[in-house]
Amino acid sequence: MASAQTTTMSCCAKPAAGQNATEVFAMLASNEDFSGGHDAPLPFTYAGTGEMIEFKTTDGGSSKAFEIKSSIRSDKYLFVIHEWWGLNDYIKQEAARFAKELPGTNVIALDLYDGQVATTADEAGKLMQSVKTDRAQAIIKGALLHAGPHAQVASIGWCFGGGWSLQTALLAGKQAVGCVMYYGMPEKDVAKLKTLNTDVLMVFAKQDKWINQEVVTQFEKDMKAAKKGLTVKAYDADHAFANPSNPKYSKDFAEDAHAASVAYLKKNLKLK
Incomplete structure (x- = not known):
C-alpha cells in the first residue's frame, strides 16, 4: 500500500505523458487510508421521479443514465457525476434534489461505471481504478449529443465525479456554462x-489529505495562467464531508456548500 505521504506527492505531481488528471486521482484507491475513510453507504432505495435512459456513445457503444426532464421545454442541462460508489440511489436522489431546486433544467446523472455499483470500499476502489479515460469521455460525449447542439450544459460531481465534472466542462466546449x-x-x-x-x-475540504491545499493552490495558479475564473469555497472539514453516509459528514458545511452550488448554477444557467 502506498503511504499517505507518497499518495499526496502523486496527487500534486503532473500526470505522466498521456495520463489524465482523473487517472491520477484513481490511483488513490490503492491507499488504505483513503479507502478506509469511506464507509459503505447504508441501504437506500430511491422511489421518486425520473427514469433510466439509454443513449449512444461516441465509441460505438451505448450508456445508461438517470434523467429527470424539465416540466417545460428547455435546452438547459445539469450533468451529475457520481462519486466512487457509482450511480446508486443516493445519486439519483441528489439529482432529483437539483431538479427541484433548478426548475427549467433537465438533470442527467451519468454512469461512468457502465452499470456497476459498489457497496464496499474495496469494490469502489477497483471500479474507480478500472475506468478508462477513452470510455468515460465517450459516455460524456454521447450525453452531450443526447442533449443536443443547442444545449447549455453545467456539471457537478463529488470526489471521483468532481474531477470528471471539470473534464465534462472541457469536453462540452462552447456548450459549457457551469462547473462545480x-x-x-x-x-x-x-x-x-x-x-x-x-x-x-471548487468546494474544498481543508483537512483533505489528497485534494489538499497544495493541489488547490496549484489549480488556482493554473486557472489564473489560463485566464479563467475560479471560486474556491473552503471548509474546515475532511474529504467527502458532503456525503451523508461518510463518517466525516458535516451537515452544516454540506448544506452551505449545496446552497452555494445551487446559487452558482442558477446564475450560470440564467434561471429565474
Missing part, C-alpha cells in the same frame, strides 16, 4: 484549461 467540483482532481494542463468556456466553483 467537490474535492476532485483538477486538470493540470494549462493549455486544456484555456479552452474552458466557463468559470469553475
Whole structure:
C-alpha cells in the first residue's frame, strides 16, 4: 500500500505523458487510508421521479443514465457525476434534489461505471481504478449529443465525479456554462484549461489529505495562467464531508456548500 505521504506527492505531481488528471486521482484507491475513510453507504432505495435512459456513445457503444426532464421545454442541462460508489440511489436522489431546486433544467446523472455499483470500499476502489479515460469521455460525449447542439450544459460531481465534472466542462466546449467540483482532481494542463468556456466553483475540504491545499493552490495558479475564473469555497472539514453516509459528514458545511452550488448554477444557467 502506498503511504499517505507518497499518495499526496502523486496527487500534486503532473500526470505522466498521456495520463489524465482523473487517472491520477484513481490511483488513490490503492491507499488504505483513503479507502478506509469511506464507509459503505447504508441501504437506500430511491422511489421518486425520473427514469433510466439509454443513449449512444461516441465509441460505438451505448450508456445508461438517470434523467429527470424539465416540466417545460428547455435546452438547459445539469450533468451529475457520481462519486466512487457509482450511480446508486443516493445519486439519483441528489439529482432529483437539483431538479427541484433548478426548475427549467433537465438533470442527467451519468454512469461512468457502465452499470456497476459498489457497496464496499474495496469494490469502489477497483471500479474507480478500472475506468478508462477513452470510455468515460465517450459516455460524456454521447450525453452531450443526447442533449443536443443547442444545449447549455453545467456539471457537478463529488470526489471521483468532481474531477470528471471539470473534464465534462472541457469536453462540452462552447456548450459549457457551469462547473462545480467537490474535492476532485483538477486538470493540470494549462493549455486544456484555456479552452474552458466557463468559470469553475471548487468546494474544498481543508483537512483533505489528497485534494489538499497544495493541489488547490496549484489549480488556482493554473486557472489564473489560463485566464479563467475560479471560486474556491473552503471548509474546515475532511474529504467527502458532503456525503451523508461518510463518517466525516458535516451537515452544516454540506448544506452551505449545496446552497452555494445551487446559487452558482442558477446564475450560470440564467434561471429565474
